[in-house]
Amino acid sequence: MSDLLETESERLLAAVRSLLAQKGIASPSEISERIAITDRASPGQGARMVAKAWTDPAYRALMLEDGAKAAEAIGIPMRGMPPLGVLENTAELHNLVVCTLCSCYPRAVLGYPPFWYKSAAYRARAVRDPRKMLEEEWQTVIPPQVKLRVVDSTADYRWMVLPRRPAGTEGWDEDRLAAIVREGDMIGVTLPQA
Amino acid sequence: MDNDELPRAHHDLGGVPKFLCEPVDVEPHALTDFDKEVDAIRQILGAKRVMSVDELRRGIESIPEADYHRLSYYRRWIRSITDNLLRKGVITEAELRAALGGA
Amino acid sequence: MMLAPGSAVRVRFDWPETRGPVHIRTPWYLRGHTGTVVRHLGDFPNPEDLAFARPAEKRALYHVLFAQGSVWPEDHPGDELLVELYEHWLEPA
Numbered sequence: 001m002s003d004l005l006e007t008e009s010e011r012l013l014a015a016v017r018s019l020l021a022q023k024g025i026a027s028p029s030e031i032s033e034r035i036a037i038t039d040r041a042s043p044g045q046g047a048r049m050v051a052k053a054w055t056d057p058a059y060r061a062l063m064l065e066d067g068a069k070a071a072e073a074i075g076i077p078m079r080g081m082p083p084l085g086v087l088e089n090t091a092e093l094h095n096l097v098v099c100t101l102c103s104c105y106p107r108a109v110l111g112y113p114p115f116w117y118k119s120a121a122y123r124a125r126a127v128r129d130p131r132k133m134l135e136e137e138w139q140t141v142i143p144p145q146v147k148l149r150v151v152d153s154t155a156d157y158r159w160m161v162l163p164r165r166p167a168g169t170e171g172w173d174e175d176r177l178a179a180i181v182r183e184g185d186m187i188g189v190t191l192p193q194a
Numbered sequence: 195m196d197n198d199e200l201p202r203a204h205h206d207l208g209g210v211p212k213f214l215c216e217p218v219d220v221e222p223h224a225l226t227d228f229d230k231e232v233d234a235i236r237q238i239l240g241a242k243r244v245m246s247v248d249e250l251r252r253g254i255e256s257i258p259e260a261d262y263h264r265l266s267y268y269r270r271w272i273r274s275i276t277d278n279l280l281r282k283g284v285i286t287e288a289e290l291r292a293a294l295g296g297a
Numbered sequence: 298m299m300l301a302p303g304s305a306v307r308v309r310f311d312w313p314e315t316r317g318p319v320h321i322r323t324p325w326y327l328r329g330h331t332g333t334v335v336r337h338l339g340d341f342p343n344p345e346d347l348a349f350a351r352p353a354e355k356r357a358l359y360h361v362l363f364a365q366g367s368v369w370p371e372d373h374p375g376d377e378l379l380v381e382l383y384e385h386w387l388e389p390a
Binding site: 004005006007009010011012013014015016017018019020023025026030031032034035038039080098100101102103112114115116118119120121122123124125126127128129133136137138152 | 205206207208209210212213214216217218219220221222223225228230231232233234235237238239241242244251254261263265267268269272273275276277279280284285287289290291293294
């Protein structure tokens with residue numbers, strides 16, 4: 001069996017795809033449809049949740065209590081998705097998410113995980129020397145008096161960070177706030193900038 | 195306790211010394227059509243209870259260490275998916291050989 | 298056994314990897330270390346069985362907090378690690 005598994009990946013995919021179609025398990029149109037659905041999830045969705053939490057205390061409370069309910073409340077489909085936990089950054093605490101065992105990522109609200117999140121370097125360094133990694137790779141400096149909490153996403157939950165609202169955004173509406181929230185801000189490698 | 199002496203599995207990467215000095219490639223890498231198709235097939239197999247995400251992971255973890263680090267993310271996935279489909283008898287080795295011959 | 302928030306727990310110092318094919322969600326670097334239960338996250342089918350398509354009993358999953366400095370030499374005082382761990386990997390400390 002092992003020689004077959006070592007077949008070049010594109011040929012393996014083509015063969016598996018044709019067998020799954022023959023057996024009625026996955027047709028080409030089902031695959032295309034699934035790709036289209038998956039492409040609709042993007043960091044813009046998580047950013048909308050963050051912006052709403054910054055402007056609506058009741059929504060913020062819901063989001064911290066149950067991330068999946070908060071996502072559904074603004075129309076993000078969560079059916080069949082793992083539970084979503086939300087980690088709030090404060091003046092005293094900064095959260096950073098990693099999956100050292102594979103690549104668990106809050107895909108429902110952020111889309112496909114970025115390349116760096118899946119890399120061996122990120123998975124190794126984030127749990128062990130996170131401050132140095134954040135400074136070297138993202139120029140993100142967590143002040144020494146702020147506690148850094150690394151969340152290793154090992155099991156059934158998925159985790160996203162609710163970043164702090166940056167100064168200089170007073171009076172901004174939700175759309176304008178959502179536009180400054182990036183993928184990395186919701187994993188904890190970067191901080192939103194006004 | 196010397197960390198290098200512990201019998202860690204090779205996918206269990208938290209804090210592993212040999213990666214601590216490796217830079218993180220923070221540049222965006224767009225997914226290819228290959229990547230998206232593999233991802234979609236995994237989702238369909240999960241939704242239809244043909245293969246769970248835990249089985250996918252087990253298959254990825256059983257890839258030998260050198261291949262694990264050499265193969266891209268979704269190349270590991272298609273290898274694990276194929277491994278699982280064969281193990282579970284969803285497809286047979288003969289069928290796969292035939293499909294590869296014609297691919 | 299239901300662990301209350303604040304309970305001190307030790308992660309089992311065990312290496313099933315050495316005893317045959319397994320799928321484990323407890324990172325190597327926590328084995329044998331002591332942490333504090335933050336909360337019970339729910340009960341989930343044991344992934345160690347799901348990975349082999351075996352019947353999987355539900356197991357309690359906890360969020361457990363560790364001091365960075367108790368796990369790694371590269372400590373910044375006060376920094377923490379928060380990890381999801383299943384009940385069968387935890388013992389009272």
